[in-house]
Amino acid sequence: MTETLVLGAGGRIGRMLRGVWPGQGIWHARQGGDLAWDMLADPVPGQLHPDVVLNLAGVTDARAPMEHNVALAQAAWQAAAAIGARYVFLMSSAAVYGVAQRVWREDDALAPVSAYGEAKARMENAARAWQAAGGPGLTILRLGNVAGADALLGRAQPGVPVQLDPVASQRGPLRSYIGPRSLAQVLARLADLAATGTTLPPVLNIAAADVAMGDLLDAAGLDWFYGDENPAVVPQVSLDTTRLNALCPLPAVAGLPATMVAEWHGCVA
Template sequence: MTEDPGTQGARVLIVGGTGRLGALLRRAWAAGGVTGLAWQARRAMPEADLVFDPLREPAAFARAAEGCDAVLMLAGVVSGDGLSLNRALGMAAVEAARAGGARRVFLASSAAVYGRDAEDARESDTVCPVSAYGQAKLEMEQAVLARAAQIGQAAHCLRIGNVAGADALLGQVDDAPVSLDMFDGGKGPLRSYCGPRVLAEILLRLVRAPGDLPPVLNVAQPGAVRMEDLLEADGRVWRPRRARPEAIECVRLNTELLQSTIGAITPASAIGIVADLRRIVPRATHAGR
């Protein structure tokens, strides 16, 4: 990530910034000297600049969005009975941005919306999520983009690939051996990945981008990496296992639209992605939850 003194006058409200992904972004932006960021949490804590519940306190959410160039909605539910809250959280962000006059809303979606057929997934492709999480994120996208168009609010759903350190592979605390699905040909899962520092830079470029942005963007480093290569690059012990029936071998996001919007992005490599993570999160520590 290129060192940067700030967001060029922009103010960004990060909602849900105390989760695992938010903690990584906080470290990455702090390392780059980025300013102009306001961090929200639902309860008072040292990391929070603003405390409010985005679903139960819409007026506080709207006040927090006042004067913001962008609202970044990271809050979400990844499993369990609360998956429908992803739609509610997205809608709350759009309404608050509109009420507060924020220029743009960026909402964290997921590569999971593409389902199994994701070998060169483009934003214009037909999506077919196979998991409840992917379906919930797709429903969030559809609802917020329809509402944003109705009220004239710029909103952008970011289909983010795996983020090193926020994932189950490199984000676990201990050094216990990892069991990895192996497919025909003796290869492990192939995934679009992003180092946290590269992701932080991508998000800042999107905040600063002039003109209109696409409503949906794939977000990852160009290319894809094998999970076993990431484990090897991180010096981790891992054990192969026969791929489970539900395992997906390939999720590769096409990033041409993203790069045409904000410029070239560092291509993915296992060594580079692990180095990106370990510059801000040494192996002995954890990025947060």
């Protein structure tokens, strides 16, 4: 397996991935991990020689400057160039697409509606400029929801029912999800492909399947109920994963709610 430097592994997704990563990784966090490094203040340590850099570092909490999403990605890019990495994966988000009811493809125009989505879109634009000036290969990963690191399962509390918006003919809104173990397998596979010189697309959507929120909560054994009719609800926001499936096909079982929940429960988070 390809030696991969995973930046920002102190976050929830990073901690999940570390528990199930199928290959050799160097796990970075500002405090702890294999590598302790303040990405925004210090130069990258010079003893590293990974083939691939995966950047998970970013800001989601509105209490921190959203522009750090750009600065952290730039630090990852500069670090990869400095240590001679062959390829860089920068983690973006499905939030760059907005919330229109549709299946989003990588070539679609972006329409973010949140400060986080707007910051990630700016990061993507900046990353393309960095690569145009020369350096490692680059793929931007637009991640959907990760079971257990999301607002639905990740914030649910036992004994406190979750309220869902009612959606005709389905059990709550439909969203694109992936389990953390499947995500680790996809990312490790992409790293292997990059290290062997496989041509990869500049942008990839990352998800396993579309899942109704009610089905996911049922699989997790969490109580839920329908709230009042909400005219503003978006019944479906989906990621097209045709490109991803051609490179990293997942078994059909990876798209089942029960599998995603089992992967979440099996992770160290």
